[in-house]
Amino acid sequence: MLIELDGVGVEREGRPVLAGLDLSLTERRIGIVGANGSGKSTLLRLFNGLAIPSAGRLRVDGLDPVTQARQVRRRVGFVFQNPDLQIVMPLVSEDLAFGLRNLGAPRQDVGPRIDAVLRQLGIEALASRHCHALSGGEKQLVALAAVLVMEPAILVFDEPTTLLDLRHRLRLGRCLAELPQAAIVASHDLDWLAGFDRILVLEAGRVVLDDAPAVALPWYRRRQEA
Amino acid sequence: MQELYVAGDTWLHRLGAGWKLLALALAGTLMFGLRSAGPLALACLAVAAVLWSASIGWQRFWAQARWLAVLTVFVAGFTAWVQGAEAGAVAGLRMASLIGLALAVTFTTTASALVDALAAGLRPLHRRGWIDADHAAFTIALTLRFVPELQRRWLAIREAQAARGIRASPIRLVVPMVVAILQAADAVAEAIDARGYPPERDREGARAACPSDETSARN
Numbered sequence: 001m002l003i004e005l006d007g008v009g010v011e012r013e014g015r016p017v018l019a020g021l022d023l024s025l026t027e028r029r030i031g032i033v034g035a036n037g038s039g040k041s042t043l044l045r046l047f048n049g050l051a052i053p054s055a056g057r058l059r060v061d062g063l064d065p066v067t068q069a070r071q072v073r074r075r076v077g078f079v080f081q082n083p084d085l086q087i088v089m090p091l092v093s094e095d096l097a098f099g100l101r102n103l104g105a106p107r108q109d110v111g112p113r114i115d116a117v118l119r120q121l122g123i124e125a126l127a128s129r130h131c132h133a134l135s136g137g138e139k140q141l142v143a144l145a146a147v148l149v150m151e152p153a154i155l156v157f158d159e160p161t162t163l164l165d166l167r168h169r170l171r172l173g174r175c176l177a178e179l180p181q182a183a184i185v186a187s188h189d190l191d192w193l194a195g196f197d198r199i200l201v202l203e204a205g206r207v208v209l210d211d212a213p214a215v216a217l218p219w220y221r222r223r224q225e226a
Numbered sequence: 227m228q229e230l231y232v233a234g235d236t237w238l239h240r241l242g243a244g245w246k247l248l249a250l251a252l253a254g255t256l257m258f259g260l261r262s263a264g265p266l267a268l269a270c271l272a273v274a275a276v277l278w279s280a281s282i283g284w285q286r287f288w289a290q291a292r293w294l295a296v297l298t299v300f301v302a303g304f305t306a307w308v309q310g311a312e313a314g315a316v317a318g319l320r321m322a323s324l325i326g327l328a329l330a331v332t333f334t335t336t337a338s339a340l341v342d343a344l345a346a347g348l349r350p351l352h353r354r355g356w357i358d359a360d361h362a363a364f365t366i367a368l369t370l371r372f373v374p375e376l377q378r379r380w381l382a383i384r385e386a387q388a389a390r391g392i393r394a395s396p397i398r399l400v401v402p403m404v405v406a407i408l409q410a411a412d413a414v415a416e417a418i419d420a421r422g423y424p425p426e427r428d429r430e431g432a433r434a435a436c437p438s439d440e441t442s443a444r445n
Contacts, residue, residue, distance in 0.1 A: 102422035
C-alpha cells in the first residue's frame with residue numbers, strides 16, 4: 001500500500017487546515033503527532049475520502065480518494081476516536097455485519113467472517129451483546145473489529161486511546177502489534193507510538209519533522225514542554 | 227427496544243422476523259374482531275403460552291411489561307367505569323394480549339432481523355419508486371442504536387447543569403441537547419460513509435427505481 005501526497009492542502013472556511021504536504025507513506029506503522037488543531041484528523045480523513053483536498057494531488061494505492069472513494073474505502077479502514085459514534089447497529093454482531101453487507105459479501109460468508117475477527121481480537125463473548133452496554137474499551141475493540149472484518153489493507157486510527165483506561169489501552173496496543181495490516185495512527189499517547197517505523201510531527205497543518213520515533217518523539221516532547 | 231432482545235434458540239427465536247411481524251399484524255386484527263371476554267381470555271392464555279415457550283424469564287419480562295401493565299389496568303378500569311365491567315374486561319384482555327405478543331416478537335428478534343423484514347415488506351413500494359426500502363430500514367436500525375446514546379447525553383447535560391447549580395428546565399436541556407445531536411449526526415454520517423454505505427449491491431441496480439439513492443454525496 002502506497003499513499004502519495006503531492007502538494008496537498010485542505011482549506012476550511014477559507015482557512016488552511018493542511019498546507020503543502022509532500023509525503024510518500026509506505027511503512028507498516030506510521031504515527032502522527034501534533035497539538036490539537038494541528039491537522040492530524042484532517043490528514044487521516046484525506047486517506048479515505050472523508051476530507052477533500054483543496055490543492056495538490058493525493059493517491060491511495062494509485063486511486064483518487066475523492067473520485068474513487070468506494071474503492072479506496074475497501075482498502076482503508078478508519079477507526080474513529082469515539083466508538084460510540086462509529087458503532088451504528090444495536091448488537092455487536094449486527095454492527096460487524098453492517099460493513100460486510102455494504103461490501104456486498106455473500107450472506108453465507110458474513111457469520112464466519114464475523115466469528116473469525118471476534119476471535120482474532122479475543123472478544124467472541126461480545127458477539128450478542130448490546131453495543132451501548134459495553135465499556136469504553138470494549139466499544140473501541142468492537143469498532144476495530146467492525147473495520148477489520150472488511151479486510152482493509154491499511155488501518156487508520158484517529159486518537160484511538162483517548163477514551164481508554166490503561167488496561168484497554170495496552171490491550172488495543174497488543175492487538176495493533178499483532179495485526180498484519182499497515183497502520184497510520186494519530187495519537188497524543190507517545191508511548192504507544194514508540195515502536196513504530198516512522199513519525200510525522202504536524203504543526204499548523206504542516207509536517208515539521210518526519211523521522212524515526214527515537215528522534216521524532218523526544219523532539220516533539222521537548223517542543224511541547226518548551 | 228434495544229434492551230429487549232434476549233438471545234435464545236427457541237422455536238420463536240428461529241421463526242423468521244417477517245413471519246413474526248405478519249403473525250402479529252394478523253393476531254392484532256383478529257383481537258379487534260373478538261368482542262367478548264371469554265375468547266379474549268383464551269387468546270390471553272395462548273399469548274402467555276407463547277411467551278413462556280420463548281424462555282424469556284419472568285423478571286426480564288416483568289421489567290419491560292410492568293408500566294404497560296399499569297397502563298392496561300388503567301385503560302381497563304376507565305373503560306369499565308364508563309361502559310361497564312364486560313367492556314372493561316374486553317379492553318384489558320385485548321390490550322394485554324397485544325402487548326404480550328409484541329413483546330414476544332421484540333424479545334426474540336434482533337433489530338437487524340426486524341429491519342431486514344421491514345425492508346423486504348417495503349420492497350414492492352421500493353420497486354415502484356415510492357420509497358427507498360433499504361434507507362428506511364437502515365434509518366430505523368440507526369434510531370434504535372442511538373436511543374440509549376441520546377439518553378446518556380441527556381443525563382450528562384442534566385448532571386453538568388446540576389453540578390453548576392442550574393435548575394433543570396426543558397429549554398435549558400433541549401438547546402444543548404439539539405447541539406449535541408447535530409454534532410453527533412455529523413460524526414455518525416462520517417462513520418457510515420467510511421464503512422461503505424450504501425451497499426454495493428444497491429449501486430448495481432436494486433436501487434434503480436430510486437433516483438435519489440446517491441446519499442453518499444461526499445463520495
